[in-house]
Amino acid sequence: MNELTRIPLAAVPDPSPVVRLRGFSRVFGDTRVLDDLDLEIAPGEFVALLGRSGSGKTTLLRTLAGLDPSVGQDLRLPGTRATVFQDARLLPWKRVWQNVVLGLGKRTRRDLAASALEEVGLGHRWDAWPLTLSGGEAQRASLARALIRKPELLLLDEPFAALDALTRIRMHALVLSLWQQHRPAVLLVTHDVEEAMALADRILVLDRGRIAAEERIGAPRGSRGSVIRSLRASLLGHLGLQTESGVYADLIGRKP
Amino acid sequence: MTTKRDVLQARWLSPVALLLLWELASRTGVIPDHILAAPSSVVRSLFGMTASGELPLNLAVSLRRAALGFAIGSSLGVVLALAAGLLRRGDALIDPIIQIKRTLPVVALTPLFIIWFGIGETTKIALIAFASMLPVYINLHQGIRGIDIRLVDAARSFGLGRAALIGNVILPGALPSLLTGLRYSLSISVLMLVIAEQVNASAGLGFMIQNARDAMRTDIIVVCLMVYALLGLAGDSLIRAIESKALAWRPTLVEA
Structure with a gap:
């Protein structure tokens, strides 16, 4: 295919992953949305999931969030999960x-919520009505709602897609620092290749209900400049966009 | 400073002008008393009837009818809408019957109700109850059906069970629709009150109107019409007051 290394999923060296799907399928009518899919996520691992529209991302996320039935399938999920949705x-x-x-029972008090909101930088809006929040503030509240549950698996469903570019950068930094502090396993579903490369340890590309490609990023966050170009080229290739240089401007400006 | 222009644009101007014109027409004999009494004599009758206790007594009788009928009808509407909105089997059982009932003008049932319940209080209250049930049912049922499924999914992803889901998401989400339904039901209650009181009443506003008609006392008729209008207005502002308290989270009210 190309120079990227495809690591077979069965060889992921972790003995007790928080998430494990084996041969997972989900069929709606005639369409196999998820087709014999294997997935493992190690504790504390930050995984990004890329895929075109209709590749099965949403269905996979709903399965991991426990929203879709998965009776009779080989599936292991952690007891505590939390999701941050795009909206x-x-x-x-x-x-x-x-x-x-929400849903934590009557014993959970206001101060606990307040400190969680403080942690995401929204302490001053603890008593506000949600419809008065900006998009970025709403996503911070949504992050606080997820983290207060101390999840073993944090699902991020394109949480930054609807934010403006500057807010998005700030939210990326916030998510990274929260992840480093709490160390949940993260599955970030996104369309954004840059976002995936900046945040994740491992990037999966979902295509027609299967994991079509997988990239591990060895370089630490903050010094990925040297690997990003070739990584971008290969990820975009898996998403169906051919580019040699791995530079956005060249990709768009290329003469046919 | 009130300028001439402000006065001309004031919303009270045209009603007041109409009232003055009416008074003038009565005094000059253009409108005779047996056609329509002058505003001044209406006010005089209002005070006289209030002082003699005639009006408060009959108003209390009418209020009791409307309140009982409304209470029974709207409670029934709420119970049926909850059963139909929250239980699939309930919907299959209840909704078709209500949709059939919807096509039936309640006023047309008056003869049947008289045969069943006689010409006493029961028929009047039953008519009001039967008519005021429908708006509550239809609005609440639609409100429950129209709950944003994304909010339901989010709540479920945080582990909310069925009861918590109904209490935290579905009922609060359907509350605006319920209040709309209650407002319609209230005005229908007053409407049905007027109709029901035409049926051989021996007390109440309708009874007063009939007596006044026989005596050609248009002043008393106008007083009773005013009271009917005030009843409707009072009911509406009651629901409005509840709305502004219970729906404080809505942005229009938040910003106000």
């Missing part, structure tokens, strides 16, 4: 702090 999905009739502690 925040705060309940508009509950104040921000009530959203953060």
Whole structure:
């Protein structure tokens, strides 16, 4: 195919992954949305999942979030999971702090929510109504709601796609620092190759319901400049865009 | 400073002008008393009837009818809408019947109700209850059906069970629709009150109107019409007050 190394999933050297799917399939009518899919995520690992529209990303995420039935399939999920959705999905009739502690029982008090909101930089809006928040603020609240559950698996469903570029950069930094502090396993579903390369330890490309490619990034975050070009070229290749230089401007400006 | 232009644009101007014109027409004999009493004599009758206790007594009778009918009808509407909205089997059982009932003008049922319940209070209250049930049912049912499925998914992904889901997501989400339904039901209650009181009443506003008609006392009729209008207005502002409290999270009210 090309120079990238394809690591067979069965060889992931972790003995007890937090997520394990073996031969997982999901069929709607005639379409196999997920087709004999294998996936393992190690504890504390940051995995990004790329894929075109219709590749099965959403279905995979819903499965991992426990929203779709998975009876009779080989599937292991951790007990504590939390999801951050692209559209925040705060309940508009509950104040921000009530959203953060949603479903945690009556014993969970306001100060706990307040400290979680403090951690995502939203302490001052703890008592606001969700509809008064900006997009970035809503996503911070949504992050606080996820992290207060101390999840073993944090699912991020294109959480930054609807934010403006500057807010997105700030949110990337926030997510990284939260991940480094709490160390949940993360599955970040995204369209954005740059985002995936900046944040993840491992990048998966989903295509027609299967993992079509996998890239591990050895270089630490903050010094990935040297590997990013070839990585981008190969990831874009798997997504169906051919580019030799791996530079965005060249990709768009290329003469046919 | 109130300028001439402000006065001309004020919304009270045209009603007040109409009232003055009416008074003038009555005093000059253009409108005779047996056609329509002058505003001044209407006010005089209002005070007289209030002082004699005639109006408060009959108003209390009418209020009781409307309130009982509304309470029974709207509770029934809420219970049926919850059963149909939250249970699949409930929907299959209840909704078709309600949709059939919807095509039936309740006023047309008056003869049947009289045969069943006689010409006493029961028929009047039953008519009001039967008519005021429908708006509550239809609006609440639609409100429950129209809950944003993404919010339901989010709540489920955080492990909310069925009861918590109903309490935290579905009912608060359907509340605006319920209040709309209640507002319609209230105005229908007053409407049905007017109709029901035409049925051999021995007390109440409708009874007063009939007596006044026989005596050609248009002033008393106008007083009773005013009271009917005030009843509707009072009901509406009651629901509005509840709305602004219970729906404080909505952006229009938040910004106000």
